Structure formats: structure tokens, C-alpha cells
Amino acid sequence: MSIKFREYELGKGKSPKTIKTYKKCLQILFEFLEGKGIHNLAQVNKRMLLEYFTYICNYIGVRGAPASNGYKNHMIFSMKLFFSYLIRFEYLRTDPSYDIEMIKEQSGLPHTCMTEEEIRKLLEKPLLDTSPLTLRDKAMLEVLFSTAIRANELCCLDMGDIDYQGGLIRINTPKGGASYQRVVPIGEAAVKYLKIYLRDARPVLQRGDSKALFVSYSGRRINNEGVLNVVKKYVFECGIKKHITTHSFRVTCATLMLKNGADIRYVQEQLGHRRITSTQRYTRLQPIDLKSIHRKCHPREKDMARERALEEKEAKKK
Secondary structure (H helix, E strand, O other): OHHHHHHHHHHOOOOHHHHHHHHHHHHHHHHHHHHOOOOOHHHOOHHHHHHHHHHHHOOEOOOOOEOOHHHHHHHHHHHHHHHHHHHHOOOOOOOOOOOOOOOOOOOOOOOOOOOHHHHHHHHHHHHHOOOHHHHHHHHHHHHHHHHOOOHHHHHOOEHHHEEOOOOEEEEOOOOOOHHHOEEEEOOHHHHHHHHHHHHHOHHHHOOOOOOEOOEOOOOOEOOHHHHHHHHHHHHHHHOOOOOOOHHHHHHHHHHHHHHOOOOHHHHHHHHOOOOHHHHHHHHOOOOHHHHHHHHHHOHHHHHHHHHHHHHHHHHHHO
């Protein structure tokens, strides 16, 4: 039944990655039901799924840490979607998951943003030698920061996705599927090092996928883990103590663009966010306007401004 459900959702245009998530989440549901001695979905009732909801709320991930509310909601959504499928195709008469609510997610500040000094240090680190892998690493880091694309979007880039003359890059495999495909700008620095990589490094590395833009040591298309390992390597070599991941390049790009006056709508388009509220999180990291107003209008700040003016006046007299 689970296989038919996944085939149905795949036929609706869901991405293979999304289908894989459904599979993992439903496997957790089936293991829970088997532990309760239930092997027939017709036996599942609302009380049983409320117990499963409690189980989800206390779910511990494979690494021994509590699962995030986002992942817990993936589990709940997959369950509700599966039972909706069973109702639609008349495998069941009633939906026991109908009243199960999602877990409230609280969106705090991003913790992985880098300063301008840190990102420059990180981008300059691979310049110390010119081995094929180092040239590839340099190009990947520059593209990640310049375009703010996701790691998976970087991995899926093909040779023909870059418009070098126009300074644009086409994202064919975005999060959310084909309806979220987009074209975003890529800066001169990223283009420069991308061309060096293509000229001096990729011909040496490439032995498998001739379409893939970035390839691994084995010559095949690089994957998310490979990109993360590259990032971690240079973060360690730079001595940066923050928890930096591939997503940090995305957060840092968005934050610094907003800091430098970019319109939030353009940043939203660059990031490929569905809702502008997702982009607004980054404005909270750089409250520039608020700081300026605070400095001008807060009575204590006015007192300090007068003190500085007097000190400067006395200094000039001396």
C-alpha cells in the first residue's frame, strides 16, 4: 500500500526527494503500529493516532538528538497524506488522522550567519594551492556565496545551466519541484573561478557524468555530503568556531545583501522562498534602521552624543 501511495504522489509531480521523505516517515508510523500489534490499517483509530502523535512529540532521531519540530511535522503530514490517499481510493471509510494537528513551529534567529571578515577568510583559504580539487572547492564556495543557492541545487547543476555572458545561473531542481525553478544572478568573482575550474580542474577530475558541473574525486557528480565536507574542511582550517554548514552561505549572502540595502523582494527571489516571511527572518539579524533610530531618538543616546561633543570640543582646545 505504501508503494502505491508513493507512486501516486510521484505521479502528481512530487520530487524524488519528497517521496523519499514520505517513505522514511511512514516507516516510522508502521514500526509504531507493529509495536502495538496492529497489522491491518482498518484497525487504526483516532485514539491510536493520538498515541502516535505523543510518540512523535518525544521522537529521538538516529543521531540520538530530539527531532526538530519541522521533522516532526513531516512525520505528521506524511501520515495525514497517506490516510487521505486511503480514503480517496476507498481502502478505508473514515480518516482517523482527520483531527490530528500539526506541531507549532517557532522560527528563531538563524545561528549560522558569518561576518564579512569570516566569509572573506573562508573564500580565500582555497587559494593556497592549485590542485584540481582545490580549484573545484574554490569555485564551489564562490558559487554558493554568490548565488545563495541550496547545496542540493548546487549538486544538480549541469554544464549548460550557466550563462557566463549574462551572469546568470538556472536552477532546474529547486526545493518544491519544477514550479519553483528560477534564474538567479551569479557574480563576476564566482564566474572567474568557475571558468578556472572548468579549464584546469574539471577535465582532470571528470570520469563519469559528463553533464555535471561539479564532480567528486571519483569523477562523478558531487553530492550534498561531499559539499558539506568541503565546507567543514575550510572552516576548520580557518579556525572559525561557529557551526558553519552549506546553509550558512545562503544565510550570510541574504543577510549581507539586506544589510547593504537590497530590497527584500529581490532577496526573496534570489533565495527561491515561497513566502516572504521566510526571508524576513534575515532582516532580524541586521536591524540597521532600528539601530539608527535608536541612536537618534533614545534620550540616553542623546546624552552620550552631547558628552562626546563636549569631549571633542575640549580635545580641540588642547
